[in-house]
Amino acid sequence: MQGVPLSFDNSADTAEFRCPAHRPGVELYRAHIVRHAFEPHVHESFGLGAIESGVERFRYRGAEHLAPPDSLILMNPDELHTGCAETDGGWRYRMVYIDQAAVAEIVGESGWWFGDAVHADAAAARHIMALLDALWQVREPLAFDSLLFGLLKEFRRHARVPRVAHAEALSRFEPVIDYLRAHLAERVTLNQLAIVAGLSPFHFLRQFQARHHATPQQMLMAFRLSAAKRLLATGTAPAQVAAATGLADQAHLTRAFARRYGTTPARYQRALQQ
Numbered sequence: 001m002q003g004v005p006l007s008f009d010n011s012a013d014t015a016e017f018r019c020p021a022h023r024p025g026v027e028l029y030r031a032h033i034v035r036h037a038f039e040p041h042v043h044e045s046f047g048l049g050a051i052e053s054g055v056e057r058f059r060y061r062g063a064e065h066l067a068p069p070d071s072l073i074l075m076n077p078d079e080l081h082t083g084c085a086e087t088d089g090g091w092r093y094r095m096v097y098i099d100q101a102a103v104a105e106i107v108g109e110s111g112w113w114f115g116d117a118v119h120a121d122a123a124a125a126r127h128i129m130a131l132l133d134a135l136w137q138v139r140e141p142l143a144f145d146s147l148l149f150g151l152l153k154e155f156r157r158h159a160r161v162p163r164v165a166h167a168e169a170l171s172r173f174e175p176v177i178d179y180l181r182a183h184l185a186e187r188v189t190l191n192q193l194a195i196v197a198g199l200s201p202f203h204f205l206r207q208f209q210a211r212h213h214a215t216p217q218q219m220l221m222a223f224r225l226s227a228a229k230r231l232l233a234t235g236t237a238p239a240q241v242a243a244a245t246g247l248a249d250q251a252h253l254t255r256a257f258a259r260r261y262g263t264t265p266a267r268y269q270r271a272l273q274q
Contacts, residue, residue, distance in 0.1 A: 012090060015262040017271045019233060022141040025099030026148065028132065031262060034090030038083035040214060041260035042222040044230075045097045046112070047075035048155050049132065050125040054091030058083045060117045062213030067091070070122035074114035074158055078177075080214045080222055081117075094132040096151065106145075107152050111162030119158055128154050172197055173211055176204075180220050184227055185246040188220060220246075225260050228253060233272055238265045 015031040025045065033056075040059075049072070056067040060081040067073055073093065075081065077100060085091055104110040131151045138144050179196045180188065193216055194204040208216055224245040231241045242253040257265050 013262070017263075017268060018136060018274075019272050020141070020144055023102070023145065023148070025102035027097040028135055029095040029097060030093070030132070030136070032090055032092045033083070033262065034085055036084075036262055038262060039256075039259040040080045040082050040218050040222060042078050042080050042219075042226055043075070043097050044077055044226050045099045046077060046103060046114075047073065047095055047097050048151075049073045049093055049095030050128045052092040052094065052129055054089055055086040056083060056091045056093065057086040058117075059213075065118050067093075067118045068120070070120070070125040072119040072121055072125055072128065072155075072158065074117055074119060074155070076114055080212065080218065094129055096132060096135070096148075098152075103152060106149055107156065109161055112156075112159040113161075114158060115160055116158075124154060173208060176208065176216070177219075180216070180223055181227075184220070184224050185244060187246075188216075190216070221256070222260075225256055228257060228265070229261065229268070232265050232269050235269065238269075241265065 012032065012034040013036045015029070015033070018028040020026055020028075027045070029049075038058075051067045051069050051071050051073065053069050055069070058065055058067070058081050060075065060079060066086055073095065100110070100112070103112055128151065131147055131154065135144060135147050135151070138147060176193050176196050179193065190201045190205060193208075194201040197204045197208075199207065205216065208219075212219060214222075224247060228241045228245045228247070231244060232238070236244075238253055239250045242248070242250050245253075247253045247256065254264050254266075257263075257268070261268065263271075
């Protein structure tokens with residue numbers, strides 16, 4: 001993606017995406033964010049990358065984090081998070097968003113999980129940024145896959161394998177998460193979700209907030225926009241995407257998408273076509 005996304009108010013804010021056609025479940029992203037503040041959102045994939053310059057502030061798992069230059073970003077799937085600049089000049093960073101299934105296929109093991117969202121390691125961060133830059137440039141599928149394998153090997157040392165105690169997978173809120181994903185286009189009520197969880201409505205709300213550091217509505221909107229991102233990547237028209245994900249209309253989709261991903265649906269689609 002070239003130029004400044006229409007959703008940004010400051011001309012210094014830029015974001016680019018690339019999805020390799022031969023390798024589903026992988027998305028490259030690089031950005032320089034100065035003024036834009038990303039609203040709470042989720043990625044269904046791992047978000048792995050490094051900070052090139054500046055400092056990012058973000059909320060993740062109910063706590064505030066600062067990511068300085070030459071630090072690694074290690075985000076697990078489906079974790080609600082925000083993002084904004086802590087320094088006047090914003091922050092530059094590079095990321096790869098990669099599905100859990102793709103990670104397991106590439107590295108030959110499942111159950112990756114990361115305990116710390118930020119890790120200070122200047123040498124590793126610079127090496128990872130170089131690998132991410134190379135992935136942006138390469139066009140040969142074999143070369144891309146070889147670089148991707150090398151990149152994941154760098155992140156492997158920070159992963160917990162297997163994930164310690166599958167408490168989250170066994171959580172009583174797992175059916176609620178499944179219910180939200182299955183009813184994106186519907187007007188979901190607190191009572192409906194409480195019944196799924198087997199709790200009284202406001203007891204459920206308090207417990208869900210404590211567990212996920214977000215309200216059910218925030219989580220639902222995050223899932224809606226994540227689903228919208230997937231549909232847009234398939235070429236689905238924005239108006240159809242809005243209807244399929246429970247958003248009021250295309251304008252609502254555009255506003256919500258820009259606040260969470262830093263670009264408009266139309267620009268995101270055009271970027272993936274390049």
